[in-house]
Amino acid sequence: MPKRGKRYQESIKLIDRTKLYDVNEAIELVQKTAGAKFDETIELAVRLGVDPRHADQQVRGTVVLPHGTGRTERILVIAKGDKVKEAEEAGADYAGGEELVKKIQEENWFEFDVVVATPDMMGVVGRIGRVLGPKGLMPNPKAGTVTFDIAQAVEEIKAGKVEYRVDKAAIINVPIGKASFGSEKLTDNLNSLMEAIIKSKPAAAKGRYLKSVTLASTMGPGIKLNGQKLMDN
Numbered sequence: 663m664p665k666r667g668k669r670y671q672e673s674i675k676l677i678d679r680t681k682l683y684d685v686n687e688a689i690e691l692v693q694k695t696a697g698a699k700f701d702e703t704i705e706l707a708v709r710l711g712v713d714p715r716h717a718d719q720q721v722r723g724t725v726v727l728p729h730g731t732g733r734t735e736r737i738l739v740i741a742k743g744d745k746v747k748e749a750e751e752a753g754a755d756y757a758g759g760e761e762l763v764k765k766i767q768e769e770n771w772f773e774f775d776v777v778v779a780t781p782d783m784m785g786v787v788g789r790i791g792r793v794l795g796p797k798g799l800m801p802n803p804k805a806g807t808v809t810f811d812i813a814q815a816v817e818e819i820k821a822g823k824v825e826y827r828v829d830k831a832a833i834i835n836v837p838i839g840k841a842s843f844g845s846e847k848l849t850d851n852l853n854s855l856m857e858a859i860i861k862s863k864p865a866a867a868k869g870r871y872l873k874s875v876t877l878a879s880t881m882g883p884g885i886k887l888n889g890q891k892l893m894d895n
Contacts, residue, residue: 670881670882670883672697673694673695673697673882673883674695674883676691676694676695677691677695677883677885679886681886682886682887682888682889683885683886683887683888684887684888684891685849685852685853685887685891685892686845686849688877688885688887689845689848689849689852689877690845691885692704692841692848692877692878692879692882692885693841693844693845693848693879695878695879695882695883695885696841696879696880696881696882697881697882698879698880698881700880701732701840701841701842702840702841702879702880702881702882703731703732703733703837703839703840703841703879703880704837704838704839704840704841704843704848704877704878704879705835705836705837705838705877705878705879705880706834706835706836706837706838706852706855706856706875706876706877707833707834707835707874707875707876707877707878707884708833708834708856708859708872708874708875708876709831709832709833709872709873709874709875710828710832710833710834710859710867710871710872710873711832711867711868711869711870711871711872711873712828712832712864712867712871713832714828714829714830714831714832716866718864718865718866719864719866719867720828720864721826721827721828721834721859721862721863721864722804722805722825722826722827722828722862723804723825723826723858723859723862724805724806724823724824724825724826724858725823725824725826725854725855725857725858726818726821726822726823726824726854727822727823727824727838727839727850727851727854727855728822728847728850728851728854729822729839729843729847729850729851730821730822730839731822731824731837731838731839731840731851732837732839732840732842732843733837734820735775735776735819735820736755736756736773736774736775736776737749737753737754737755737756737774737775737776737777737778737816737819737820738754738755738756738757738762738774738776738777738778739754739756739757739758739777739778739779739812739816740758740759740762740763740777740778740779740780740783740786740787740801741757741758741759741779741780741783741812742759742780742782742783745780745810745812746758746759748812748813749778749812749813749816751813752812752813752814752816752817753816753817753820754778754812754816755774756773756774759783759786760786763786763787763789763790766790766793766794767789767790767793772797772799774799776799776807776819777794777799777800777801777807778801778807778808778809778812778815778816778819779801779807779808780808780809780810780812781808781809781810784801784808787800787801805825806818806823824836824837824855826855826858826859826862832873834859836855838851838852838855839851841879852877853895856875856892857895860872860892860893870889871893872889872890872892872893873889874886874889875887875888875889875892
């Protein structure tokens with residue numbers, strides 16, 4: 663196991679590893695432990711009481727964080743006709759059709775963070791599914807990235823829309839902002855995300871839904887939250 667740095671060792675002294683913190687306490691602590699020279703990302707990790715192997719226990723959705731993530735997403739829109747212009751006017755960084763798909767194929771071009779496509783272009787997008795999929799960039803209707811309402815999709819992503827999706831280990835990892843946001847904004851974002859995850863509880867999920875909820879900065883230790891209180895809110 664790699665040796666932790668001095669800053670990490672100092673940060674961990676601030677945390678009671680046996681305690682389940684309330685949201686306000688956890689937010690204050692995570693800012694104190696974010697001592698790096700850059701503006702650290704604050705991330706929430708939620709382990710759920712679901713079995714992701716079963717289709718009826720998948721947990722996936724999107725939520726627009728009230729204060730965004732602190733990151734400006736570069737959006738690529740694959741569309742045709744008037745939808746290309748609509749995308750550009752809404753603020754998409756790149757918009758076009760088959761020529762952009764060819765650029766990805768031939769030049770290994772990936773100067774974007776999110777791909778949005780209209781349903782009638784998914785056949786074309788499918789040609790690069792093997793390269794988009796592993797990078798988590800494949801457009802999906804459940805994530806709101808396959809739609810004819812291009813303007814709304816682009817505007818929501820720019821406003822701070824994030825996707826949450828349970829992985830094979832039944833864990834969801836989502837950034838909720840930057841350490842510089844301050845307590846109020848981070849709290850608003852965390853509460854919005856947790857409300858969405860709780861509402862997404864599958865009917866087939868039995869027992870305790872929130873197995874563990876952990877908050878951490880990029881370089882800091884994990885801080886465990888009281889999942890039961892989050893469920894009761």
